[in-house]
Amino acid sequence: MSDTATTTQTLLEVHDVTIKFGGITALDGVSFDIREGEILGLIGPNGAGKTTCFNVMTGVYQPTSGQIRFAGTGLAKMKRHAITRLGIARTFQNIRLFKSMTALENVLVGADAHSRVGFFHALLRTPLQRREEAESRERAMELLKFMGLARRADELAVNLSYGDQRRLEIARAMATNPKLICLDEPAAGFNPAEKVVLMDLIKKVRDRGYTVLLIEHDMKLVMGVTDRIVVLEFGRKIAEGTPAEIRDNPAVIAAYLGVEEDDAS
Amino acid sequence: MNLVPAPVAATFSRIGARFDNRPAKITLAVLGVLFVYALPLLNIPLLTTPDSDFGGVLFSVAAYALIAVGLNIVIGYAGLLDLGYVGFYATGAYTVGVLTQYHWHWPFFLALPVAIVVTMIAGVMLGAPTLRVRGDYLAIVTMGFGEIIRLVITNTEWLGKSGGIAKIPMPPTIGTPPQPGEPGGLFGIPHISWSTFPNVVDVGHETHFLSFTVLDAIPFYWLIVTALLLVLLGDKLLKDSRVGRAWEATREDEDVAEIMGVPTFRYKLLAFALGAGIGGLSGAMFATRQTFIQPASFALLLSMLFVASVIVGGAGNRWGAVAGGAVVAYLPERFRGFTEWRMLVFGIALIVLATWRPEGLFPPRRTRRAKAAEAEIEELEGDAANV
Numbered sequence: 118m119s120d121t122a123t124t125t126q127t128l129l130e131v132h133d134v135t136i137k138f139g140g141i142t143a144l145d146g147v148s149f150d151i152r153e154g155e156i157l158g159l160i161g162p163n164g165a166g167k168t169t170c171f172n173v174m175t176g177v178y179q180p181t182s183g184q185i186r187f188a189g190t191g192l193a194k195m196k197r198h199a200i201t202r203l204g205i206a207r208t209f210q211n212i213r214l215f216k217s218m219t220a221l222e223n224v225l226v227g228a229d230a231h232s233r234v235g236f237f238h239a240l241l242r243t244p245l246q247r248r249e250e251a252e253s254r255e256r257a258m259e260l261l262k263f264m265g266l267a268r269r270a271d272e273l274a275v276n277l278s279y280g281d282q283r284r285l286e287i288a289r290a291m292a293t294n295p296k297l298i299c300l301d302e303p304a305a306g307f308n309p310a311e312k313v314v315l316m317d318l319i320k321k322v323r324d325r326g327y328t329v330l331l332i333e334h335d336m337k338l339v340m341g342v343t344d345r346i347v348v349l350e351f352g353r354k355i356a357e358g359t360p361a362e363i364r365d366n367p368a369v370i371a372a373y374l375g376v377e378e379d380d381a382s
Numbered sequence: 383m384n385l386v387p388a389p390v391a392a393t394f395s396r397i398g399a400r401f402d403n404r405p406a407k408i409t410l411a412v413l414g415v416l417f418v419y420a421l422p423l424l425n426i427p428l429l430t431t432p433d434s435d436f437g438g439v440l441f442s443v444a445a446y447a448l449i450a451v452g453l454n455i456v457i458g459y460a461g462l463l464d465l466g467y468v469g470f471y472a473t474g475a476y477t478v479g480v481l482t483q484y485h486w487h488w489p490f491f492l493a494l495p496v497a498i499v500v501t502m503i504a505g506v507m508l509g510a511p512t513l514r515v516r517g518d519y520l521a522i523v524t525m526g527f528g529e530i531i532r533l534v535i536t537n538t539e540w541l542g543k544s545g546g547i548a549k550i551p552m553p554p555t556i557g558t559p560p561q562p563g564e565p566g567g568l569f570g571i572p573h574i575s576w577s578t579f580p581n582v583v584d585v586g587h588e589t590h591f592l593s594f595t596v597l598d599a600i601p602f603y604w605l606i607v608t609a610l611l612l613v614l615l616g617d618k619l620l621k622d623s624r625v626g627r628a629w630e631a632t633r634e635d636e637d638v639a640e641i642m643g644v645p646t647f648r649y650k651l652l653a654f655a656l657g658a659g660i661g662g663l664s665g666a667m668f669a670t671r672q673t674f675i676q677p678a679s680f681a682l683l684l685s686m687l688f689v690a691s692v693i694v695g696g697a698g699n700r701w702g703a704v705a706g707g708a709v710v711a712y713l714p715e716r717f718r719g720f721t722e723w724r725m726l727v728f729g730i731a732l733i734v735l736a737t738w739r740p741e742g743l744f745p746p747r748r749t750r751r752a753k754a755a756e757a758e759i760e761e762l763e764g765d766a767a768n769v
């Protein structure tokens with residue numbers, strides 16, 4: 118499936134973002150856009166600043182300078198849970214599920230992000246609360262089914278297999294009903310066959326109307342699934358373009374692919 | 383465990399098992415509740431404390447259970463180690479003391495809700511600045527809070543200083559007002575006496591329904607058990623909703639919970655306020671039952687016993703908290719016959735419990751299920767099964 122999304126509507130705008138931790142500049146004047154409905158790959162060698170970029174987009178870090186706008190709203194000083202409600206969700210490179218909760222409950226926590234009722238409704242079991250709870254459960258089950266985890270719904274997250282845990286992370290992120298979903302190395306630790314399945318899944322996620330930002334090391338996967346790619350190195354953006362353009366970009370080859378070519382004998 | 387909490391908790395867990403419309407379960411639940419209410423009248427051999435008034439013991443058992451259920455919300459659900467819980471207990475007790483006796487003369491049942499609200503406000507006031515620190519730091523700050531409350535009371539004229547507040551009125555008796563030698567109330571309920579078997583109904587020993595006097599602790603027990611059952615119901619409704627999930631997620635991984643859209647600070651504050659309110663409720667009951675409170679009644683040691691109740695019972699499980707509170711309140715009374723040795727026996731009993739059931743008497747589902755899964759994996763390992 119290679120019909121590139123041609124919507125030009127910008128969903129997220131990273132504008133000249135710099136982050137410094139003490140003397141270290143993790144991101145240095147990085148700018149790029151994510152367009153609605155696309156799968157954007159964010160690649161770069163280890164330590165290039167990919168995850169930092171994720172963290173600044175989800176409000177974990179505040180940029181030292183520059184700004185990020187999501188669907189027209191500036192994210193500066195916004196609380197992390199508010200950013201989630203605005204429509205940015207993410208998964209974690211090192212799986213961070215709620216281990217002692219079931220798969221279904223994990224997804225429900227994400228789905229709760231949009232429930233309006235709270236304490237008093239729960240205590241009085243108002244009709245509104247019952248309805249929202251039922252809707253959340255239905256949505257959560259549907260997402261588990263989508264991820265192929267329906268049978269594991271009542272399993273504790275910690276007891277799921279590695280691959281299922283990775284998929285559950287994606288389901289939980291999708292449950293928050295985001296516009297943009299950021300996947301941080303979702304294929305880490307997967308074998309080639311599992312990666313093919315995952316590539317397919319990522320496309321299906323996009324086809325459901327989500328915009329996807331993908332951090333990934335595996336070049337084949339990134340080239341196969343993304344519409345556009347942004348390449349970081351040492352905190353700077355060194356290239357941006359379609360997979361074909363990136364493949365032929367000399368700077369990228371030098372920085373990233375070149376290493377692989379040397380390795381491949 | 384063939385001591386008191388086992389049957390009590392078993393009955394309770396039947397109630398909590400689920401409110402579906404199966405009549406058998408409802409019948410069991412009703413019977414369980416009836417048993418809990420009838421417990422002080424039944425004089426069950428071995429269970430009944432030989433050396434102290436069983437009604438009074440049951441009152442403190444229920445009071446500790448109530449406290450443990452409240453503290454379980456803070457420690458077990460939200461994962462916040464609160465070592466100053468006695469501060470809330472004291473706040474509830476003193477609010478009642480001040481409102482019903484020391485400065486005003488409100489009726490108890492008017493002062494009770496005010497005590498709960500005041501304690502909840504105290505919880506928010508402590509929580510708002512301190513819930514930003516985590517883990518051990520929170521434990522230290524809360525411990526300081528417990529001591530601050532006690533020291534402030536000791537040094538405040540308005541609160542009676544170290545002399546305390548005496549003659550706190552009891553709740554009003556419903557029915558005939560009590561006279562000397564006449565307990566009043568609506569009607570008398572005879573106790574059961576097994577020594578005169580088979581003629582077990584002891585008409586010479588009656589508890590008068592809804593008659594609150596110093597002579598009989600059983601009506602107080604009924605009052606606090608009612609409060610406990612209501613709190614347990616509310617606890618269940620909250621736990622099985624997004625509130626409970628938000629607490630659990632926050633305890634598991636606060637950062638991730640926040641990124642998944644949970645306003646963690648607000649939920650931690652809610653847990654703190656609710657826990658505080660329940661502690662205040664228990665303190666208010668304590669004040670009206672004891673009729674006398676003083677700062678020394680609210681020592682740091684109590685905080686430790688409250689935390690012990692939650693841990694012994696199984697943090698995160700409301701029935702565990704009930705059982706833990708019951709054990710911690712009951713054992714020292716049961717062993718009163720050992721006189722100066724009783725605290726030693728109590729300590730040994732706690733150590734035995736900790737060794738025998740490290741996750742608590744009734745561990746929460748998460749621990750049980752994780753253990754079951756572990757056992758299953760061990761079983762499968764023989765087949766080298768691999769997922």
